[in-house]
Amino acid sequence: MSWFFAVLVVLLVGVVAVVAARGEAHLGPAYADRAGLELPERPLTGDDLRGLRLDTAVRGYRADDVDALLDRLAAELDRRPPASAPEA
Secondary structure, three states: OHHHHHHHHHHHHHHHHHHHHHHHHHOOOOOOOOOOOOOOOOOOOHHHHHOOOOOOOOOOOOHHHHHHHHHHHHHHHHHOOOOOOOOO
16 A cells, blocks of 8 residues: 555656646746836936835845935935036
């Protein structure tokens, strides 16, 4: 009787392995699941950083730390004089 269960387990493992190996062939094409980060083509300002919203992820950064960094960078950008346009 125990040999019957052993054969049954081996067959079950084999079926699962075959189904798992074939499963990747039936997956659809990959696509972008988010719009991406949109930044202006001009130099960034403090208001650009204040309005920036980043997507969250399971393995990402702490939102409070990122917000604090963006606030500091925005304040530093506001204190800088505007950059002059490069001469052609």
